[in-house]
Amino acid sequence: MRAIVQRTLGLAWVVPALVLVGVFVYLPLVQNIGFSTLKWDIYSGDQEYVGLDNYTKLLDDPIFWSSFGNNLLYAVISIVFQVFGALLLAALIESIRSDRWRRSLRAIYFIPSAISLTVAGLLFYFMYEPNLGPLNHAFQAVGLGLFDQSWLGQESTAMYAIIGMSQWQGFGYSTLLFAVAIQRIPSELYGAAAIDGTGPIRRFIHVTVPLVREMTGLMTMVTISGAFQVFNEVMVMTSGGPNNSTQVMGTWLYRSGFVRNNFGYAAAIATLIFVITLGIAMAQLWVTRRRRVEW
Amino acid sequence: MRPLTTFAALLGTLALTGCAGGSGEAPAADVTAKPEFSGTLSILTKFAGDPLSPYFEKLAAAYEKKHPGVKIELIQETDQSIKDKSKTLTASDALPDIYFTWTGNWAENYVRGGRAADLTKVIGPDTEWGKTFSKASLSAFAYDGRYYGIPLYNNGKFMGYNKAAFTKAGVKPPTTFEELISSCATLRKAGYEPIAFGNKDGWPALHYLQQLFAYNVPSATLRADFHPSTAKLADPGYVTALKQFKTLVDTCTDTGSGTNGVLYTSAQEAFSNGKAAMYYQEILEFDSATAGRGITPEDFGIFPLPVPAGAAGNPKVIEGAPEGYLVNAKSPRAALAVDFMKFVTEQENAKTLSSPPYGQPSTVVGAVTPETSSKAVFEGIELVNKAPELASWLDMVTVPEVADAWLAGGEALISGGKKPEQVLESVRQASESAK
Numbered sequence: 174m175r176a177i178v179q180r181t182l183g184l185a186w187v188v189p190a191l192v193l194v195g196v197f198v199y200l201p202l203v204q205n206i207g208f209s210t211l212k213w214d215i216y217s218g219d220q221e222y223v224g225l226d227n228y229t230k231l232l233d234d235p236i237f238w239s240s241f242g243n244n245l246l247y248a249v250i251s252i253v254f255q256v257f258g259a260l261l262l263a264a265l266i267e268s269i270r271s272d273r274w275r276r277s278l279r280a281i282y283f284i285p286s287a288i289s290l291t292v293a294g295l296l297f298y299f300m301y302e303p304n305l306g307p308l309n310h311a312f313q314a315v316g317l318g319l320f321d322q323s324w325l326g327q328e329s330t331a332m333y334a335i336i337g338m339s340q341w342q343g344f345g346y347s348t349l350l351f352a353v354a355i356q357r358i359p360s361e362l363y364g365a366a367a368i369d370g371t372g373p374i375r376r377f378i379h380v381t382v383p384l385v386r387e388m389t390g391l392m393t394m395v396t397i398s399g400a401f402q403v404f405n406e407v408m409v410m411t412s413g414g415p416n417n418s419t420q421v422m423g424t425w426l427y428r429s430g431f432v433r434n435n436f437g438y439a440a441a442i443a444t445l446i447f448v449i450t451l452g453i454a455m456a457q458l459w460v461t462r463r464r465r466v467e468w
Numbered sequence: 469m470r471p472l473t474t475f476a477a478l479l480g481t482l483a484l485t486g487c488a489g490g491s492g493e494a495p496a497a498d499v500t501a502k503p504e505f506s507g508t509l510s511i512l513t514k515f516a517g518d519p520l521s522p523y524f525e526k527l528a529a530a531y532e533k534k535h536p537g538v539k540i541e542l543i544q545e546t547d548q549s550i551k552d553k554s555k556t557l558t559a560s561d562a563l564p565d566i567y568f569t570w571t572g573n574w575a576e577n578y579v580r581g582g583r584a585a586d587l588t589k590v591i592g593p594d595t596e597w598g599k600t601f602s603k604a605s606l607s608a609f610a611y612d613g614r615y616y617g618i619p620l621y622n623n624g625k626f627m628g629y630n631k632a633a634f635t636k637a638g639v640k641p642p643t644t645f646e647e648l649i650s651s652c653a654t655l656r657k658a659g660y661e662p663i664a665f666g667n668k669d670g671w672p673a674l675h676y677l678q679q680l681f682a683y684n685v686p687s688a689t690l691r692a693d694f695h696p697s698t699a700k701l702a703d704p705g706y707v708t709a710l711k712q713f714k715t716l717v718d719t720c721t722d723t724g725s726g727t728n729g730v731l732y733t734s735a736q737e738a739f740s741n742g743k744a745a746m747y748y749q750e751i752l753e754f755d756s757a758t759a760g761r762g763i764t765p766e767d768f769g770i771f772p773l774p775v776p777a778g779a780a781g782n783p784k785v786i787e788g789a790p791e792g793y794l795v796n797a798k799s800p801r802a803a804l805a806v807d808f809m810k811f812v813t814e815q816e817n818a819k820t821l822s823s824p825p826y827g828q829p830s831t832v833v834g835a836v837t838p839e840t841s842s843k844a845v846f847e848g849i850e851l852v853n854k855a856p857e858l859a860s861w862l863d864m865v866t867v868p869e870v871a872d873a874w875l876a877g878g879e880a881l882i883s884g885g886k887k888p889e890q891v892l893e894s895v896r897q898a899s900e901s902a903k
Contacts, residue, residue, distance in 0.1 A: 215559040216581025303726045323726020415728035415879035
């Protein structure tokens, strides 16, 4: 009887949180799907049911697909730098004998992650500025004035410039997480490998990489998921321009709703982003469950 | 930030507040009633930041002093942020009692949606209050013969130039577009960037384009093309204007095809610091252009963007439009809102608005004089008043989908991503889709 009372009391404590999450997270998500089937005039308040028209339009929208492509590009480059690059750097840092140097380097690489994306975006906006930006001045100073660019003003370079900033900002965080994962590997395993005559590269490939695979899987999924939710840095640096060349799904959603007054269509984009990120989250759960490393 | 969560939360909030179903439930505001001087009056302005924000703050304090029972709640936004703010407040049915508006499609949406109070009885041209405004500014907010807006200040776009730079280079203010282009090389030799231009936000390019369209495309054709239902966008003047704009960017700016990476304010600073000889700007910016150390008010001159030779449109059109305020049609304090706006547009307050540091040329007749305003502001507003026709901002005069296509097209033209014909084709497609 006491157990039942305790369970009921426990549930009662959880109910307010459940209600809040339900009302402010899940209900809007469900309503968003409903809105995606409407043509909604925010001025008159008129709502017309259009079925799947917004989704059909989505499939024929070249800017949506280029936005999707930019998200994919973001994901691929981020995996290269923030997963594999960060793992390599973490292994290098952890191989340093001096404890003071290890700690200092971890802090140095982590500092950019402490800066908010909006601030980092503004900072890099001025770095890339064609007239006053230090990047072009640096190229000129070393005799590479040929590479002077309006980095954010050209369709061919703008997306890469944004992704570059994002790598700078997120790289240190991933490195730190990998460093923690590497620290958890028992030193005996490295000792045994050394006795067997393996060099540092083979130790990295045959000891470090397999034993941090759980973290690698997690970081890959988090990075991909993050790449499909990109918004702040693009808004701050280019607002999706020039000529929509840096639109990602998040900014195209915003532009469709708040600039083009097409809220039903924006809701359809939101639903699609939800489906994609939900899929990634499910994969993440599956991967982390399968890749658990025990020793 | 997670866009889906944010977007969903916004939509969800709208639904939770029960506001997504329509706007027609509340009774129409009675703007002719005797105002009750009590309660809180909320106002959404476009005067955030220096030097403009004190204007409404001081007026609010003065009005509260005059009517102790009234509290004024100011929501001050910038030119960029007010666009999102207005739409969010509209969608959530939370518009304040008085709110800022541009002319054209922007105001028309509020009128069509029943969110703007019909002010004809209090501000129509034959009313006592209406007679204090210039007729053209009142008409800019008229739809189907009804008057909805309270015009606060007028605006127009002109090429501001540094007289000292022109003298040093031995250049006279150009009288044709071709002269403008040819003067750029001379100014550059004299050590100046001929025209400072930043198009990071996209709309500055549209200001050039709209003026060039007005010069190159007959007015009737242009007006028809703004509405997707009648648009053909087939006039050859469009491509001519787009080519002229591209020539100007490539010849007269230092940033050329990279201009999309430069902030509008960076260009403004290049001019006010004396590094650039010209900068295409609104009357509203004149006084701040001379607030720096690079250019004195005496050295600051203006001329309309010169007309290209053989242009088929109207050479006397000036790009510009008044900006003003609407009264929320569902406001329970609509009469008080009208009374406050009458106070704002009193002659003395209108003169203050037109004077430095605000420099916003009031639409109230007699408020802008050589005594109250800077020389350039007075000259600009005189030119606007004399113009037989004003060309409203391209991103406000047409529907958002088409405006957005022009915006992307302007950027593509600058970067070289699209040719003039391709830009026009993309706008045609957007217009077709918006029908």
